[in-house]
Amino acid sequence: xxxxxxxxxxxxxxxxxxxLAAEPAVDSVLGVCRRLPGLRLAKVEWQSxxxxxxxxxxxxxxxxxxxxxAWLIQPGRDQQTVRAVNVDGSERVFxxxxxxxxxxxxxxxxxxxxxxxxxxxxxxxxxxASGIPTSFYSRHKAEVETLLDRLEAERPELRVVRLxxxxxFKRDAASGIRRLFAGPLLPxxxxxxxxxxAVPDVPRLAFQAVHSHDVGEAxxxxxxxxxxxxxxxAAEPVLDARELARALRARPVPVxxxxxxxxxxxxxxxxxxxxEPGWVDMGLGVPxxxxxxARDELGWTPRSSATDALLELLDGLRHGAGIDTPPLEPxxxxxxxLREFASGLGARTG
Numbered sequence: 001x002x003x004x005x006x007x008x009x010x011x012x013x014x015x016x017x018x019x020l021a022a023e024p025a026v027d028s029v030l031g032v033c034r035r036l037p038g039l040r041l042a043k044v045e046w047q048s049x050x051x052x053x054x055x056x057x058x059x060x061x062x063x064x065x066x067x068x069x070a071w072l073i074q075p076g077r078d079q080q081t082v083r084a085v086n087v088d089g090s091e092r093v094f095x096x097x098x099x100x101x102x103x104x105x106x107x108x109x110x111x112x113x114x115x116x117x118x119x120x121x122x123x124x125x126x127x128x129a130s131g132i133p134t135s136f137y138s139r140h141k142a143e144v145e146t147l148l149d150r151l152e153a154e155r156p157e158l159r160v161v162r163l164x165x166x167x168x169f170k171r172d173a174a175s176g177i178r179r180l181f182a183g184p185l186l187p188x189x190x191x192x193x194x195x196x197x198a199v200p201d202v203p204r205l206a207f208q209a210v211h212s213h214d215v216g217e218a219x220x221x222x223x224x225x226x227x228x229x230x231x232x233x234a235a236e237p238v239l240d241a242r243e244l245a246r247a248l249r250a251r252p253v254p255v256x257x258x259x260x261x262x263x264x265x266x267x268x269x270x271x272x273x274x275x276e277p278g279w280v281d282m283g284l285g286v287p288x289x290x291x292x293x294a295r296d297e298l299g300w301t302p303r304s305s306a307t308d309a310l311l312e313l314l315d316g317l318r319h320g321a322g323i324d325t326p327p328l329e330p331x332x333x334x335x336x337x338l339r340e341f342a343s344g345l346g347a348r349t350g
Contacts, residue, residue, distance in 0.1 A: 001026050003223060004063045004102075006051060006093055007070030008044075009033040009325035011173035012108060015216030016067060017041050023220055032059055032070075037325035051089030056096035065104035065223050068093045073180050076276045079136060086140040087147075094151050098158065106222050107148060109162045109230065111208065113141035117287025119206050124290045125164070125230040132285040135278030161222045165215050165233035166208030166289065169309040173212060174316025176328040183273040183345050191317045194249050201241035201252035202260050204284045208234035211304035211312070221298040232289035235302040239310065247307045257284055274345045 003020055007013050008031030020026045021042045029044045036048050047059060051070045060066055070093070072085040090107075097105050115130035117123050131142030145162070152160050169177075178186055190196070210233055218233050237243050241252040257280075265277040294300045304312075315321075322330025 001064045002028050002030070002062060003065050003067060004030045004032060004060055005067045005069065006032045007068070007108075008046075009035070009037045009039070010069065010327045011168055011170065011176060011212050012215055013069050014039065014172070014323055014325060014328065015170065015212040016069070016219045017044050017216075018213065019216040019220040020223075023224070025224060030059065030063070033325075035326040039324045051093055052084045056092060057099045060096050060100035060102050063100065063102050065106065066093070066097050066102050067106045067108075067219060067223070069108045071108065073137065074274060076136065076274060082136065083140065087143050090144045091147055094147060098151075098155055103157075104159045104161070104223065106161045106163070106219060107144070109145060109164045110141050111164055111166050111232070111234070111286050111289055112138040112282050113145050113164060114286045116285040119204050119288055121288070122290035123287045125232055125293060127287060132278070132282045135282040136276070137278065138282045138286070159226070159228055161227055162230040163215070163218055163222065163233050164230055164289065165210055165218070166306075167210070168212050168215050169209055169313035170212035171312045171316035171321050172323045173328055174313055175320055175322035175330050177313065178317055181273075181275050181279075185272060186317070188317045188320065191314050193247070193311070193314070196248045196250045198251045198253045199241055199244045199248060200255040200260060202255050202257050202284070204257065205260070206238050206240035206288065207283055208289060209239055209306040209309050210235045210302055211309040214302040214304060218294065218298060218300050221300050225298065227297050231294040231298060231300075232291045233294055233300070234289050234291050235304060235306040235309065237306055238288060239306055243307065247311060271345045
């Protein structure tokens with residue numbers, strides 16, 4: 001079996017490669033990314049390509065499956081660029097899959113594709129994937145889901161799988177996650193249990209997370225079987241103020257949602273951090289997911305709890321952990337931080 005993984009050098013991509021390298025049924029993997037990494041893995045060869053502009057059909061020729069992970073979170077201040085990759089680039093991938101005659105497409109959707117939903121119960125994959133309008137990430141995920149709906153209707157012979165994970169953490173992605181979401185001012189030496197004094201207790205701020213390696217396994221299982229459709233992917237427990245306070249040995253402090261949103265908007269406007277305030281809207285808006293279908297139909301069971309995945313990420317943040325790929329390169333001080341300031345904090349990809 002030959003698999004092409006588009007967007008293979010990031011947090012999820014490197015975990016997918018890890019799982020596929022250990023799968024006997026997979027003979028070879030082509031990792032496609034904009035900038036070639038130094039990382040070397042069994043069965044994996046690399047090819048540089050940009051989903052927004054490069055010819056893709058030749059890369060997919062002869063493949064048994066394509067896994068589409070390529071996505072831009074930054075530069076959040078340049079909506080034209082991120083949309084060209086996230087929405088238009090995804091459509092180019094889907095067209096190339098059809099043109100190359102690839103029989104299986106597995107796409108990286110997200111909990112962010114869902115419209116506003118409940119936090120007191122779990123929703124299944126039938127909840128509307130209509131997005132949170134004030135979050136560009138969520139809007140783009142919802143738009144691509146609509147493209148896939150159309151593709152499935154036009155090409156019923158194509159097996160399409162969509163994975164919708166919660167937040168995805170692992171130690172080796174820590175430097176990349178910090179650069180994307182927190183920026184160079186985060187005091188990583190203080191990001192540890194016992195030193196974080198308080199966590200915000202915000203109404204509806206409850207989210208789900210999963211270890212990146214467990215997500216990699218979900219992709220492997222989706223490729224190996226004959227499953228179709230969408231699958232929610234998340235580990236227990238739900239990370240709310242109470243669980244975060246317990247895990248971090250911190251104190252929950254009530255904070256109004258409007259104050260949290262206003263703080264995010266102000267710090268973004270002042271270029272103190274790179275995450276636009278729509279991320280807060282998405283976190284407060286999306287529902288909690290039921291993962292029964294993934295467990296029953298894919299046979300997927302996470303090995304790490306959501307809390308353990310978060311604590312592993314925090315340890316990675318403190319130590320500047322990373323991997324030898326451009327999105328995940330290690331480092332948390334000195335010239336690398338100066339380079340982040342020079343990028344305009346959300347104005348460039350890095």
